Amino acid sequence: MSLGAFQHSEALSLGVELELQLVNTHDYDLAPYAADMLRLMQKIDLPGTVVPEMTNSMIEVSTGVCQSASQVLTELARIRDALVQCGDKLNIAVAGGGTHPFQQWHERRIYDKPRFQELSTLYGYLSKQFTIFGQHVHIGCPSADAALLMLHRMSRFIPHCIALSASSPFVQAHDTQFDSARLNSVFAFPLSGRAPCVLTWDEFRQYFEKMTRTGVVKSMKDFYWDIRPKPEFGTIEIRVFDTPLSIERAAQLAAFVQSLAAWFLAEQPFAPQEDDYLVYTYNRFQACRFGLDAVYVDPASGEHLPLRDHLLQTFERIAPHAEPLGALPMLQQLKGDVQAGRNDARWLRDVMGREQLLAEVTRQAAQRFRAPQAQA
Template identity: 30%
Template sequence: MQIPFSPSPTSSLGVEWELALVDRRTRQLRGAATAILDEYQAKIGEHAEQRAKHELFESVIEVVTGVCDTVADAKADLAVTVGLIEDLAASRGLALMCSGTHPITSYADQQISPDPRYRSILERMQWVARRLLIFGVHVHVGVPAQDRAIPVVNALVGYIPHFLALSASSPFWLGLDTGLASSRSKVFESLPTAGLPYLLSDWEQFERFMGTLVSSGTVETIREVWWDVRPHPDFGTVELRICDGLPTLLEVGAIAALTQCLVDRMNTRLDQGYRLPTPQRWVVQENKWRAARYGLDAEILLDERGTTRRVRDEIAALVDDLLPVARRLECVDELTDVLHILQVGSSCDRQRATAQRADGDLSAVVDVLLREMKSRRPL
């Protein structure tokens, strides 16, 4: 199976942000995506590029950017669309929110979106797909050729615990504290084609792998391979998909900057003739679990000898290391917002603190998440 790749000459950027529609009175999720998206399309015009889309459930809308040169451009792009959707939601008694899971709403009560693609996925995967009332942020960064995509994917896999710890925002599931920082990552990886990617040798092996999946009927298209990091041939990007939903635009920008800087540096090193490192899968798997369980308090493995270090210290050192790249990409402010997250805590930390102050009332957690979305910054 040949898979054409649309190269990106620069480290261009695209962001996808999955948002929840929350009833302001009950704080539960409420399905209204079809009506909101129809009105949104009418408002922007029939021929305008759509920046808001359906997801699996009617209570979820995905907001996407166009192709952006800088993180500031991506944040501005998202802010415009989110503002439009917020207004349309408000007229229906709804507000927007984002976290890896909704603290109190059950997936069993939610209506599936009318998109035939999602109906097909649900028919094939049943309960595993029916539970996917989860929210994430995906970041695309351009790579210049298909022979770069697999080495960059493999190298980026080593940073999965960093991104998961920073973005962890799903401690609660069906009204209960799971004891995890990211329950979303555990729910999502139960899909047969989700979770850690296979560490493939080159583009040709990727094509053979995908050809087997399609010809065997495992997937209908390669869009249904939902790895934590994957190449996206149509966009000419590497896509980071590990992150939990982020409640604020500041956090989205921080994650986008960290991703763009890392991929750009990897592209530069390949230009200089270096070989990018491919981590051992078992090390990454253990580190992903530690980040999902402990968030920013995790200690991650640095090597096969069992050397460990606090992930927050690794993240701080990584930001410092990437500052020269950030200056060139004009995202120093957004990259240093990563340090702000380390100071105030991840959304998981903030949610648990809110629940403790409210004597376990998770409606208070929803209220804070709604306020954070509106303020665009962690509270």
């Protein structure tokens, strides 16, 4: 199978996908109502799409092509309101978060769709353990070669994305001591992790053709990389975010990606190289394990510094590029949370500390998703 042409997209355009939990309102465990939710949602005129995911207690929603993070928030608000309305009819709730705190993976059922059934046959129990929930952000690129440069520049900031979005401290009713335990499940899949450091589309096409000749890969969907090109959209897709607990945070993360990309396109701040990846897995682990308290190793200098400090430096660096995009207010909200050491993982642990009941943690997370952040 050939790779296909890299389609045109408007540079810095955005698209956001959210994988969401469906939970019953009795004990707040996952509820197998994806088909019912999809049936109701299809009756409502909404931007983007609403589609099934691997198991039948989760769905994926997406925006259309957006020009700004504010537009992302507007579209997600319409989708969120429709989800809440349909969920109320079914006596279920919708929640964010990268993992459900206490669901048991062996109870999950694979959604009846040919690709999901094929993946279940291939990956066995890993398919049910893939009942995890992420946010994907697409960013438009002016050309195929520019997309690969942006991908590898963005890779330096994968730990930042993980720490800002981390919302999966609990797995199978245990505190994992990770802020983002979700990514440990992703790492179990072959062809996960980082993309190969090729910097032109011709080189990437050659790599793709070699992989397809092995029979291991049939399409770009078979790569579970942290960031991957999406040639049919003309974008790169950042895939490391846990699904946030609110759509407001989802829009803020899109603003962060768009502002980074604007900086890359305007200033070409550093030349990507293979050596950038010497510390990639270590930085990724640190962010998953410790969130905003992680240590960050600068790929260029080898300097070790708190990730929180590097995040604050990054906010200052990209602020001039965020302002023309209307993204600065959202960046300032993220900056305030970083300064205070707040992310969704901490919020979930704080609720657990008060309530001592994971069902109540999930109930409050569902309430937070359904209400504007100011009211949450």
